[in-house]
Amino acid sequence: MRLRGVGRRYGLRGPWVLRGVDLELPPGSLTRVEGTNGSGKSTLLRLLAGIDAPSTGSITGRLRTAYVPERFPAELPFSARGYLTHLGRIHGLGRAAAERGAGEWLERFGAAEHADTPLAELSKGTSQKVAVAQALLGAPGLLVLDEAWTGLDQAARTVLDAAVAERVADGGAVVFVDHDTRRLSGAADAVFRVADARLTPCDAELRPAAPASAAPSAPSAQSERRPGAAENRPPVAGPREHVPHAPRTAPTGDAGPRVAVVAEGPADADLPPDLPGAPHREPGPPGCADGQMTRRTASPGSPGEVPGREPTKPVDIASVGAAPHGDGHPRAGEAAGRAPLAGGSARRTVRLSVGAAHSDALLRALLTARPPWHIRSVAEVPHTRSGAPTTRPEVS
Numbered sequence: 001m002r003l004r005g006v007g008r009r010y011g012l013r014g015p016w017v018l019r020g021v022d023l024e025l026p027p028g029s030l031t032r033v034e035g036t037n038g039s040g041k042s043t044l045l046r047l048l049a050g051i052d053a054p055s056t057g058s059i060t061g062r063l064r065t066a067y068v069p070e071r072f073p074a075e076l077p078f079s080a081r082g083y084l085t086h087l088g089r090i091h092g093l094g095r096a097a098a099e100r101g102a103g104e105w106l107e108r109f110g111a112a113e114h115a116d117t118p119l120a121e122l123s124k125g126t127s128q129k130v131a132v133a134q135a136l137l138g139a140p141g142l143l144v145l146d147e148a149w150t151g152l153d154q155a156a157r158t159v160l161d162a163a164v165a166e167r168v169a170d171g172g173a174v175v176f177v178d179h180d181t182r183r184l185s186g187a188a189d190a191v192f193r194v195a196d197a198r199l200t201p202c203d204a205e206l207r208p209a210a211p212a213s214a215a216p217s218a219p220s221a222q223s224e225r226r227p228g229a230a231e232n233r234p235p236v237a238g239p240r241e242h243v244p245h246a247p248r249t250a251p252t253g254d255a256g257p258r259v260a261v262v263a264e265g266p267a268d269a270d271l272p273p274d275l276p277g278a279p280h281r282e283p284g285p286p287g288c289a290d291g292q293m294t295r296r297t298a299s300p301g302s303p304g305e306v307p308g309r310e311p312t313k314p315v316d317i318a319s320v321g322a323a324p325h326g327d328g329h330p331r332a333g334e335a336a337g338r339a340p341l342a343g344g345s346a347r348r349t350v351r352l353s354v355g356a357a358h359s360d361a362l363l364r365a366l367l368t369a370r371p372p373w374h375i376r377s378v379a380e381v382p383h384t385r386s387g388a389p390t391t392r393p394e395v396s
């Protein structure tokens with residue numbers, strides 16, 4: 001998708017909010033947009049999402065797009081499940097697939113108990129989960145997120161982080177705005193700032209030879225993309241690498257809330273080294289020991305695949321970012337030549353616990369490893385009265 005000389009102003013004589021925007025969004029790219037309040041970020045995202053039209057310039061190569069607006073219209077006359085099913089149909093899913101997808105995404109975001117609650121009665125946080133779920137339902141070619149993490153609890157933010165990484169890994173383009181500058185830090189291929197109605201690559205000022213704006217005369221915005229971020233992504237295809245084990249012992253001084261992560265990877269690859277937060281590798285329950293090889297023959301999240309108890313409500317993000325299965329769409333990991341996760345390939349499951357502050361980074365590291373690890377579930381680890389985390393396996 002490409003923007004050429006795009007400008008937007010409200011009203012015939014209104015000031016230009018955006019001008020001369022030249023931007024390319026390649027498949028499998030993550031783009032961050034920054035800027036001060038009122039600078040025009042949401043305006044740009046609405047243009048990208050196709051819900052607003054440029055006053056001047058062109059947008060070509062439009063993709064099937066999903067958009068999480070800054071403000072979700074909660075007064076719509078639907079239940080959460082009804083709304084998601086409706087949106088799933090709009091995204092092109094059949095009725096059964098849309099209903100199934102609606103239920104799965106509500107489950108993953110920890111909002112299943114509110115499935116039949118009218119949108120108008122949902123809390124702000126649950127409402128935001130619905131807003132995000134509707135965008136992820138149909139595995140869009142372009143995902144536009146305007147402060148989509150705002151209002152989500154930690155577990156849901158982690159699910160969304162993972163969904164973004166999966167969407168990009170599956171060849172989608174994702175553009176996001178978030179007030180937290182650490183959001184997906186290091187993962188973006190390109191970062192732009194909106195200021196004075198111009199869209200400017202953030203590191204342009206560090207390169208005096210480069211034009212300082214993304215105006216039509218500037219080189220393609222693609223040329224400003226950060227090479228390092230793409231290298232951190234799951235490969236679309238390629239040889240497997242052997243990497244050493246992550247630390248097996250808990251770090252000292254890791255008191256405080258912890259998050260349990262169950263990750264599934266290829267049987268012949270080990271965990272990436274130096275995982276953020278020095279996660280503690282937990283033993284699995286009898287019959288599913290850490291490192292045991294599994295062969296996936298059931299749908300993600302099916303009972304028995306990773307047996308064990310659930311001390312807290314887990315957020316199952318096994319196929320996060322993928323279209324609901326059974327609808328003819330690929331599942332996460334099946335697109336663009338990546339090895340399918342279902343269908344009998346040898347897999348193994350590891351259980352990690354990490355300080356909550358590091359959970360986002362850990363998830364990112366696993367999802368962007370080579371080869372990528374699939375996140376089966378994320379859950380808060382319950383604490384004992386002394387405040388220490390329990391040592392039993394967290395989730396299944």
Ligand SMILES: Nc1ncnc2c1ncn2[C@@H]1O[C@H](COP(=O)(O)OP(=O)(O)OP(=O)(O)O)[C@@H](O)[C@H]1O
Pocket residue numbers: 010017035036037038039040041042043044070
């Ligand atoms: N529908 C509209 N009609 C008239 N002016 C608008 C409209 N939408 C946005 N604007 C104006 O365009 C400018 C940019 O607004 P926009 O919402 O895109 O900024 P933003 O960077 O997303 O701001 P924030 O960070 O506060 O959300 C602002 O001056 C705003 O008042």
